[in-house]
Amino acid sequence: MRVLIASVAGCAVLGGVLTLLPWGPSGTRAAPPAPGAQALAAVTTGVTAALPDLALLIDEHETHLRTHPKDARAWAVLGAAYVEQGRRTADPANYPKAENALRASLRVRERNAEALDGMAALANARRDFHAARTWGEAALKVDRKRWTTYPLLIEAQTGMGDYRAAKRTLDRLLKLRSGPAVQARAAALYRDRGWREDAAAALSDAAAATGAPAERAAYLERAGQLAWERGDLEVALRHFQEAVRLDPDQRAALAGQGRTLAALGRSTEALNAYRAALAKQPRPEYALELGELYESLGLGQAARVQYDLLRERAARAAAGGVDEELVLGLYEADHGDxxxxxxxxxxxxxxxxxxxxxxxxxxxxxxxxxxxxxxxxxxxxxxxxxxxxxxxxxxxxxxxxxxxxxxxxxxxxxxxxxxxxxxxxxxxxxxxxxxxxxxxxxxxxxxxxxxxxxxxxxx
Structure with missing residues (x-):
């Protein structure tokens, strides 16, 4: 089934970033939120933020905290922003900074759901799903109706292989909240259960309902991945290309383009897409995919270079607390020991x-x-x-x-x-x-x- 890109009547609300802008007294729309405010709305609701806006948000909060070191919320926001920056750039150096900021927030105020959410997000980014589940459950003890905790807990439960618990958590989330972020989280669980049509529809609705370019690009990237998984190459390529057009920093979509172009026999374009993705988001799995593409083209030496880079990047990730054992295991099984x-x-x-x-x-x-x-x-x-x-x-x-x-x-x-x-x-x-x-x-x-x-x- 092809992914449907449908319009959704009305405009879903997701925190401040998706609210319709009010009309000014002159009949024109009010000015859009400042970049820092856009990033703040994104990181506090768990959605993708634009990298330039994130950098500004981090700078603003670091400056503020130099003179207001007892501001628990500012520490929590700074930690969440570092997590998002690390996730988007695949730079593991962000994660120790995030942990320091989040723990500072918890020292100022122990029962602090924002910081506990941040710790859960950090653990998920590091692929430490057991810790993420623990932090998420702690956040819910502080505030059972805090909807932003539920997607983090679903991700952790899925990573632990507890799919029934993830489904129960999703059901609770759907009773608390609707909107693009919730639809995208539901789509991930639908995909894991083999409900492709439901997953595609949920992502289509999520992409149509948000006006934030970076967030919409993230949903289109996931829709492209769904299309790729079922072999619908032209649809996948369109989704990936549109995601990169909306957000040039959407490197997962660039890697998706590489994957799809290779399948279409457009090898030179595929290699260029992978190289561009790795230049700004050096994830070990992209190096593994690129290495295998080189192998398929008979370029063994170029493949070995990528495999060496994979090990180097996995070691750097481990230094930042990231668990890359899954990709390393897959690499060793097919190409190593x-x-x-x-x-x-x-x-x-x-x-x-x-x-x-x-x-x-x-x-x-x-x-x-x-x-x-x-x-x-x-x-x-x-x-x-x-x-x-x-x-x-x-x-x-x-x-x-x-x-x-x-x-x-x-x-x-x-x-x-x-x-x-x-x-x-x-x-x-x-x-x-x-x-x-x-x-x-x-x-x-x-x-x-x-x-x-x-x-x-x-x-």
Whole structure:
């Protein structure tokens, strides 16, 4: 199903940033909020803020706090702004600054929901979902009706693999609040449960309802990712391009362009998009994707440069308290030390057993030759009853290849075909492998085809 870009009647309100501007006495609209005020409204409601506005907000609050060090709210806002700046730039040096500011706020006023929210957001940004859940629950003890806490708690619960709790939290959020930020949070959970149409509709409504360019660009980037995941390349590319037009600092959308252009065979443009994304947002996963694109083009040396950069950036992130074990495990499984991949991902699974970790650990075990155990994790990653409802071509591919190694021809064929059906372009390196594996497996045998006329056995 194609992502629908529909208009929404009226204008949803999200804090100060989305409120309709009042008319002045002369019949003209009042002046828009100053950039610092726009960023303040964004960071205090948990939505994406423009980077120049964020820099101004940080400067204003640092200046204010030099003479007003007992202003708990100003410390909380400064900490939240640092978290957002770190998230948007992938610069982990922002996170210790954020933690210092948020803890200063809590020292001034202990029962401080704004600072507790900030700590939850910081922990999520660092991929420490256990800590994020703890901070989010503490914030709700201070103010049960504080709606901005609920999206943070949903993200933490999802990262911990507690999908039922995330659904309950979303239900409570929807009773408290509506608007673009809530619709986007709901879309993420719908996507994880495999409800693509619902996710696309929620993102469409969110993008249509907000007038803030950076926020709208963030929702369009997510809509582009949804379109990419189902192999709708032209729609994905349009969403990514519009996101970058609205907010040139939307580097996730640039990486999305690289991913989509590569699938369309426009390799030079794809390489340029990835390089631009990495220049301003050096996330290790972008380096991994770019390295694999180079590999698919037969440029092994260029790929190795990216893999070296991946390790360097992951080490820098770790110095800022960021957990990059998932991407490092995936890298090691496919391009490095498979035993190291298993060790890393076993630890990660014990810490926060979400679906992406289940898939990665299963794949690492397969690469290390432990196929029977690998299949247990691959099944978990694709088991709707345990939260694995997301329709992921990569997860289906991993499961199919593991089943092939175990000589389970029928299931292997079904899952490899499913991977190519979900997204025929999901990976420049893995798609050819899936196609070759299917050719080797051949057509299904009589034993692989269920007898639809057979009567079920009585128990």
């Amino acid at each position: 498979t035993e190291m991949a298993v060790r890393r991902l076993r630890v990660e699974w014990r810490r926060q057993p979400g679906i992406p970790v289940a898939d990665a650990l299963g794949w690492a075990l397969h690469r290390a030759g432990e196929d029977k155990e690998a299949l247990k994790f691959a099944r978990r990653a694709t088991d709707r009853q345990k939260g694995g409802g997301v329709r992921s071509a990569l997860y289906a591919y991993h499961r199919g290849m593991i089943e092939r190694s175990l000589e389970l021809a029928g299931p292997a064929r079904r899952h490899l075909e499913e991977a190519l059906r979900i997204n025929p372009h999901f990976s420049p390196t893995r798609v050819p492998l899936a196609q070759a594996a299917l050719e080797e497996l051949g057509e299904p045998s009589v034993q692989d085809v269920p007898d639809m006329d057979a009567k079920p056995r009585r128990k």
